[in-house]
Amino acid sequence: MKKLTFWLTSLLLIQLLLAAALLWNSQREARLNQPKPLLSIDWQAIDSVSIEDKANGVYIARSEKQWMLSKQQLPASNDKVNGLLGNLEKLHTGWPVATTSKSHKRFDVAEDKFIRRVQLYSGGEVLGELFFGSAPGLRQSHVRRKGDDSIYTVDIDTLDMLPSSRPWFDTALLAVKDARAIKGPDYNIKKAGTFWTFNRTGPSIFLGNTKEGKLNQENVGRLDKALADLVIQRTANNFQPDYQSAETVEVKLVVSDAKNSWTYHFVRDEGRHYVRRSDRDLFFAMRKSVFDSIASIRQVDLIFDQTESSTTLTEGLKEAVMEQ
Numbered sequence: 001m002k003k004l005t006f007w008l009t010s011l012l013l014i015q016l017l018l019a020a021a022l023l024w025n026s027q028r029e030a031r032l033n034q035p036k037p038l039l040s041i042d043w044q045a046i047d048s049v050s051i052e053d054k055a056n057g058v059y060i061a062r063s064e065k066q067w068m069l070s071k072q073q074l075p076a077s078n079d080k081v082n083g084l085l086g087n088l089e090k091l092h093t094g095w096p097v098a099t100t101s102k103s104h105k106r107f108d109v110a111e112d113k114f115i116r117r118v119q120l121y122s123g124g125e126v127l128g129e130l131f132f133g134s135a136p137g138l139r140q141s142h143v144r145r146k147g148d149d150s151i152y153t154v155d156i157d158t159l160d161m162l163p164s165s166r167p168w169f170d171t172a173l174l175a176v177k178d179a180r181a182i183k184g185p186d187y188n189i190k191k192a193g194t195f196w197t198f199n200r201t202g203p204s205i206f207l208g209n210t211k212e213g214k215l216n217q218e219n220v221g222r223l224d225k226a227l228a229d230l231v232i233q234r235t236a237n238n239f240q241p242d243y244q245s246a247e248t249v250e251v252k253l254v255v256s257d258a259k260n261s262w263t264y265h266f267v268r269d270e271g272r273h274y275v276r277r278s279d280r281d282l283f284f285a286m287r288k289s290v291f292d293s294i295a296s297i298r299q300v301d302l303i304f305d306q307t308e309s310s311t312t313l314t315e316g317l318k319e320a321v322m323e324q
Contacts, residue, residue, distance in 0.1 A: 035092040038145065038154065039128040041120065043089050046127060049081065050119040056163045067168075072235065075170040087156055088118070088130070096150040097142065107151050108133030109144040116158045132158050166234060174277050174284065175230040176255050176262070182223065183254040187299035189220060196220040213303035220302050226293040227255060232284035236274055239283045241267045251295040266295035 048061040048070075059070045060081055067076040097107070104110035109131040116132040129146035136142060139157040144150065162168075181190040181199060190199040196215055242248050249268040254261060263278040273291035274283045 035094050037089070038091040038093055038143065038152070039088070039120070039130070041127040042122070043085060045122040046085060046120050047123065048121040049085070050117075050121070051161050051163045052117045052119075053115065053163045054113075058163050058165050058168060060168060069165045069168060072165060074165075074235065075173055076168040077170045077172075080168055084161065085120075087160065088120075091143070091154045091156065093150070093152050096152055097136075098151045099149055101149050103151060104131075104144065104149070107142040107144075109142055109151055111146075115141070116161045116163065118161060132156070132161065169234065171231045171233070174232055174264070174275060174280075176227045176257055178257050179224055179227050179255050180258055181254075181256040181261075182227070185251060185298060187302055189215065189302070196224075215302055216304050223294065223297050223302065226290070230275075230286075230294065231290055232275065232286050234285050236283040236285045239269075239274060239285075241269050241274075241283075245269070253294070264294075266291060268295075 046062075048059065050057065050059050052058075060067050060076050061070045062068070065078075067078055067081040068074065069076050105113050108115050111131070114131045114133055118130045118132070119126055120128045131144045131146070133142040133144070133151075135158070136153050139155060140153055141156055141158055142151050143154050143156075144152075179191070181188075183189075183199070188199040189196050191197075196217060198215065241250065243250070247268075247270060251266040253264040253266070255264060256262075265276045267274045267276075267283070268291065273286050273288050275286055275291070276283045
């Protein structure tokens with residue numbers, strides 16, 4: 001009886017020790033796999049970013065407060081680049097889906113087989129390097145840090161990290177957000193307070209009045225907005241207008257804000273549309289609708305219709321007489 005009690009007590013102690021060991025090990029694993037930043041780096045120090053797939057790549061560097069596409073020396077969209085860095089900073093580890101080097105190729109996060117590779121630099125030194133692979137779910141990716149065999153699932157889409165210049169290019173590069181003066185093919189206008197007037201010397205009694213008519217503030221506002229919303233699509237590196245062709249049309253605009261003045265050359269050539277600005281010796285392709293909203297405008301489009309205005313005034317006077 002004593003022997004039986006001894007063995008039962010020993011078995012109970014062993015079970016308690018096993019349970020304690022399992023609990024300790026489970027808690028230890030839980031602590032080890034608690035969400036932590038995927039990259040523990042100084043994100044404010046990052047001054048350049050490299051994004052690659054197996055065929056292409058883009059390198060973006062910061063110049064003072066502006067991100068630049070280094071090869072083209074053209075501004076990148078600050079919002080897009082800062083947005084990417086913000087999303088990368090938010091990535092955290094969790095329970096790994098795999099922890100061995102043999103699994104890297106299976107999840108497309110190997111050094112010679114990946115969907116995206118992102119490198120983050122500061123002063124020429126690599127602060128962090130990530131390999132993004134297959135997508136386990138919508139807007140998700142498998143990811144691995146360089147030097148770490150563990151693979152995690154994170155909430156980021158590789159489509160947000162395209163390895164070419166075009167998605168990062170600042171399409172609002174030539175926009176003028178607060179134009180104060182616009183000189184077109186047959187008009188010259190300036191902004192006085194919140195209203196637009198004809199830009200001329202000498203006193204003026206009626207706002208926007210000339211012998212040609214009175215400025216339609218709504219129509220001028222559309223032109224102003226078109227310049228503020230001007231969007232270009234891509235660089236046209238090899239384009240040179242064929243000015244000898246009858247089909248080539250060029251329209252010149254001079255646009256000024258409070259600090260700067262630029263000369264725009266809008267060109268229609270063989271059914272395609274381009275623009276160049278005086279501060280950049282390069283043409284950019286643009287949509288026809290954007291081209292037309294600026295380059296097709298003439299003074300007649302910016303003033304009230306004289307006939308329509310006279311007819312409206314006459315009808316108003318007639319109605320007033322009849323009411324009396």
